[in-house]
Amino acid sequence: MRNHDGVLHLSATDLAGHLSCAHLTALDAAVARGTREKPKYWDPLGDILRARGNQHEQAYLDHLQDAGYEIVQIGDIGLNRKAADETAAAMRDGAAIISQGVLLHERWGGRADILRRVDTPSELGPWSYEVIDTKLARQTSGASILQLCLYADLVARVQGVVPESVYVVVPWSDFEPQRYRTSDFFAYYRLVRQSLETSVANGNGAQTYPDPKLHCDICRWRHQCDARRRSDDHLCLVAGSTKLQIKELQRRGIETVEALAGMPLPLQWKPERGAVQTYERLREQARVQVAGRNSDEPVYEALQPEPGFGLARLPAPSAGDVFFDLEGDPFCGDGGLEYLFGWVTLNLQGEAHYTARWALSREEEKSAFEAFVDYINARWQQHPDMHVYHFGGYEPGALKRLMGRY
Template sequence: MRKIHDQVLLSATDLIGHINCGHLTNLDIQVINGTLAKPSRWDPLLEILRERGFRHEQAFIDYLRSSGLDVIAIEGVDNAGASVKETLDAMKAGREIIVQGSLRSGRWAGRADILRRVSTPSVFGGWSYEVTDTKLARETKGGTVLQLCLYSEMLAAMQQHQPDFAHVVAPWTKFVPHSYRMADFAAYFRKAKAAVERVTEGQPGRDTYPEPNDHCDVCRWSDSCDKRKREFPRTFCC
């Protein structure tokens, strides 16, 4: 989540975070409004998972290259105009595999692990692209599906064609992707996306409480939330 010229820009992380915890979104809003400092947290386990995720993604990219496919990587980590243009140029040129494609539409932006060319016409010609994401989990989680929906929607705006499918490549699958029909999740995605946009549109931050949930294990705000729960425990009336 970032604020540029009074507009709040959002990512898949914000979408997934809000679905898991509205309090997380509230804290992030306070950060971009300058009323709260961004937390600094180092978790060795999370660092190990990030490293494993990077290695899995790189192994898949190496597999694609060794299969003889034309692979281009979009450098950098941001979603500035230059990286979006580079991604568009690669799509217009019909490159088979685009690594870390920079996607942007409206208030949303993100980097897709892989954009893979398929033989469905789009504004570019007789081809278009679908999103492939690499994940460590053997079972695809709801947050991953929402991320695929978001990236597919941004991709649709750029290529003027809605991708029919998006794909997940997990470890121990010999890089065979699991495919998901985006139309099956469209209603849920629209509802989730609208909820995030609504609470981040010109809001100074609401009064929320850190209700515990599974996302706390990987949340950068967990230490802050634990402190608040100790200082102000939730009381219930019987």
């Protein structure tokens, strides 16, 4: 987001950010207007992902060049008129591939990874261009599709027709682009674009709040937003609370964790959504958290076991139980690498024993995978009542991928 003579110019990044969080839009607009400072933060993982993204894009360009395509590189850094004019000239000249093309129209701008010439007539001549983006993610996100729709819209301003499709090239796909029909997504793109334009025009920073979002994990504003929520003692700080429950409590005049901790029990009102017991549980959770703030030691209260709930749903322990964890790098080599297999079992004396198998190559990964599967099969024969415990769905999914690979 950039300020030009009082008008905020917007990019594909702003569009994706607005889809993730309206408060992010308000904060970025304040920076563009000069009323806030841009946050400085260290993001080593982001730096690594950007470097790998550049490598993936270059690998695709090399693939196109090896296939005989001539590539026009728009070298100017930044979204400026000179680079946009160079891009438009290359399109009029019928370049087969345009790399890092800059597209501008009114307040909108973007830099497309790849513009590929296709045999669809346009105002340029008997050809036109479609947009290809290179992405590291295995699955294309809604934000990525919105960005591609913006590029397609900007391309249409140059050639007079909207590209029929947009494409994404992901790693380990033999550089085969995934196709998305523009018409399937364009109405939603226009809706989000209009929402962003309205948001920055109204300067609605005062009306937005840093509610927790999935985007917080990668957002440059996350520390500032977290500090705001803690300063406000916001209800989202209550462990296990949901957005619907927070809204219900706020309708009842309960705005803070401390206020919730002091709410009378039994509950004095009937929730519009959810059970009474849910809000009583949240109240008790808030009470324990507030007590912990004023203590030098962690405060906790153990729940009474209930049949069919919580840990009581686990199967009976077995001497053969295995506690398993995998560590992997999805961007290592061609297709990622599961580089550490670790599991804990109990020995004959009932003591925990940890086994680790490192895998820093394909051969070692295959060997570790085979060794673990053989170990589990042998242990299953010895202990038919055993179970393998793991964290979420990553481990089963990874083992299935390894089974397919080897």
